[in-house]
Amino acid sequence: MTGRFGRFLVGLPPYAWLALFFLVPFLIVLKISLSEPSAGAPPYLPLWEWDEAGNLAFHFNPANYGMLFGDDLYLSAYLNSIRIAGISTLACLALGYPAAYAIARAPLAWRQSLLLLVALPFWTSFLIRVYAWIGILKTEGMLNAVLLWAGVISEPLQILQTDLAVIIGMTYSYLPFMVLPLYATLEKMDLTLLEAAADLGCRPFKAFLAVTLPLSMPGVIAGSLLVFIPAVGEYVIPDLLGGPDTLMIGKVLWAEFFDNRDWPVASAVAIAMLVLLVAPIMIIQNARTKAEEKAEGRTGR
Amino acid sequence: MASQPAFAPWTDPQAKPLIRFEAVSKRFGDFTAVDRVSLSIHKGEIFSLLGASGCGKTTLLRMLAGFETPSEGRIFIDGIDITNVPPYERPVNMMFQSYALFPHMTVEGNIAFGLKQDRLPKDVIAERTRAVLDLVQMGKFANRKPHQLSGGQRQRVALARALAKEPKVLLLDEPLGALDKKLREATQLELVNIQDRVGVTFVMVTHDQEEAMTMSSRIGVMNAGGIQQVGTPIDIYEYPESRFVADFIGAANMFEARVAGDRDGRLVVHCPELAHDLTIDHAAPLAAGTPVTVMVRPEKVAITRDMPAEGLNWAEGVVSDIAYLGDVSIFHVRLASGHKIEALQTNRRHTDEQKLTWDDKVYLGWHPANALVLTK
Known part of the structure; x- marks a missing residue:
């Protein structure tokens, strides 16, 4: 009994924290998304109120959600966000997998230092690091200077203020989130499995495809989700590196909240993003965890 | 058994050994794991390398599998120098101490894995997979994943996987080490029976004297990287050649x-x-x-x-x-x-x-x- 109670106590603070600062705000946003906009402060009408006769009156306004489907802007912002986040995730995977593999197979004495290098960018502010990319990507920036000097191009490229710049910025920013879970799965892999594959006549590259890659799928999925989910809603990177026509849902949200001061529509955009993206991903993740627990439960005992 | 002529090809000077180590040494940095070992193993033998941990027996086996390259000396199988042949091109298969079954594949997938590398036709793969599964009495478990099996069942699958390719030599690294005593004793004799049926040469590493004595045609007693004595279980027990062997066995x-x-x-x-x-x-x-x-x-x-x-x-x-x-x-x-x-x-x-x-x-x-x- 005390053990159970102790576990409950230990679990309480994080859950209380999440309930207070995630669940409650989420419910507030949900509430706002269903209310009518108004010119006052706050810029929306209450969802329910007591009229003079003492009756409870509701003012639902589902039109905010209807608007999301009515206006192309929102749909194309969603799709473009998914596209950019998807490409960035693939780029992170392409760069992060070899890096994680190399670290996991490096001599034990080196691994900690190499991992530290992966995490090193976190020691500088995210904002400053994204700003630094402006200096690299702009027309008269370092990247163009190097490419011109090397003779690869004859005229500076317009990279900044394009989707490409956003993808580069996201890939750079989220790469550690890909490398760390991949490293964790690759590092704990039993290397005698590769010896067994070789013993059974499998060449090293084929053994990678047949054994290492499938066994690292949990890391691939975890890393991809860690990159993809925040990338979809990313605001700072498209705002700083993207152009005026870089349409992403984070920017639309910002515009609705602060430029249009249409809180109900902005809230509806936020809720729709959550439902469309995060909910299916969470369901998949949950199913995977359960399957893994089942598998481990059988071997463990 | 008594009517059959005794199996003892090592006594025939004309017989060509299947496996030959010629003055093989292996050093890791300053440490000499295997020290100038010369050894001949004949077709059809169950040869055990017996010794305490760290005596070099596993390194010797791994050199035969191709996972380690000798620092000096040559290794021959069937007269062919395989010293520098990579493991995926050697006519040997290994049963790993940890079994090393692929956790993401079914029992059937594990066994078919080696056959697929040889690009055999599908029906041949299916047929051979079935045959080795039946040999180790695991036919019912073809669609299970390794984590759904007991230790003894995994051991059988590992054996079946290593036998599926019909290797010239089967290497066994502490094959029964992970089993409990009763199961181990039953499996010892079963392994010998299976070996008798398939006729594959077994080279086995063990630290368990009883296992070596029960199963082997000959035993190589190892100490400090060297072979101390090679002989039949009776030779080793009754006529040890050195104090070390006399003291180590029994x-x-x-x-x-x-x-x-x-x-x-x-x-x-x-x-x-x-x-x-x-x-x-x-x-x-x-x-x-x-x-x-x-x-x-x-x-x-x-x-x-x-x-x-x-x-x-x-x-x-x-x-x-x-x-x-x-x-x-x-x-x-x-x-x-x-x-x-x-x-x-x-x-x-x-x-x-x-x-x-x-x-x-x-x-x-x-x-x-x-x-x-x-x-x-």
Whole structure:
């Protein structure tokens, strides 16, 4: 009994924290998304109120959600966000997998230092690091200077203020989130499995495809989700590196909240993003965890 | 079995060994794991490399599998130098100590894996997979994943996977190490039966003497990177060539002694710890004064209350310890010199009228044929 109670106590603070600062705000946003906009402060009408006769009156306004489907802007912002986040995730995977593999197979004495290098960018502010990319990507920036000097191009490229710049910025920013879970799965892999594959006549590259890659799928999925989910809603990177026509849902949200001061529509955009993206991903993740627990439960005992 | 000619190709000088190590050494940095080992293993053998951990037996096996490259020396299989052939091109398969089954594949997938590498037709793969699964009696479990199997079942799958490619040599790294004692004993004999049926040469690494003795056609006893002695289980146990092997295999009573001379074609040695000189059969002639070790196995020592009427080798002492093991009892007898001798007695009856107990005065005796002189 005390053990159970102790576990409950230990679990309480994080859950209380999440309930207070995630669940409650989420419910507030949900509430706002269903209310009518108004010119006052706050810029929306209450969802329910007591009229003079003492009756409870509701003012639902589902039109905010209807608007999301009515206006192309929102749909194309969603799709473009998914596209950019998807490409960035693939780029992170392409760069992060070899890096994680190399670290996991490096001599034990080196691994900690190499991992530290992966995490090193976190020691500088995210904002400053994204700003630094402006200096690299702009027309008269370092990247163009190097490419011109090397003779690869004859005229500076317009990279900044394009989707490409956003993808580069996201890939750079989220790469550690890909490398760390991949490293964790690759590092704990039993290397005698590769010896067994070789013993059974499998060449090293084929053994990678047949054994290492499938066994690292949990890391691939975890890393991809860690990159993809925040990338979809990313605001700072498209705002700083993207152009005026870089349409992403984070920017639309910002515009609705602060430029249009249409809180109900902005809230509806936020809720729709959550439902469309995060909910299916969470369901998949949950199913995977359960399957893994089942598998481990059988071997463990 | 008795009517069949004994299987002993190693005694035939014309026979060509299947596996040959020629002065193979392996160094890791400053550490020499395997030190100039030369060894021949014949087709159809179950050859065990036996030794304590760190003696180099696993490194030797891994060099045969191709996971390690010798620092010096050559390795031949069927007359072909395979020293630098990568593991995926060698005609050998290994059963790993941890089994190393692919966790993301079914039992069937694991077994078919090696066959698929050879690009065999699908129906051949299916047929062979089925055949080896039946061989190890795992046919019912073809669609299970490794984590859904017990340790003994995984061991069978690992064996089936290694046999599926019909290798010239099957390597077994502590094949039964992960099984509990009862299952291990049953599996030992089953492995031998399977080997008999498929006719594949087994090379096995083990630290378990009983396992090596039960299963092997020959045993190579290893110590500190070198092979100490190669021989049949009987050779190794009854005729060890060195103090190390005598001491390592089974229990042994050892006496430090000096050669006193020859009498009636038998060697007579003087041992300061014993009151009487010892007489030993079958000894090569040795010059008087040569220091030797005399070895007698405990089960060859007779223990009696009365002084032996006639006997060449005897000693008297006091029972200081009795280890009762159920089937046998081991008596530790302290001599006047303080030296202890172990004698083993089979407990043939429920009770023994003459039951020996602590502090009883007893006589120990053994036949000259049952002692051995060791000079190494």
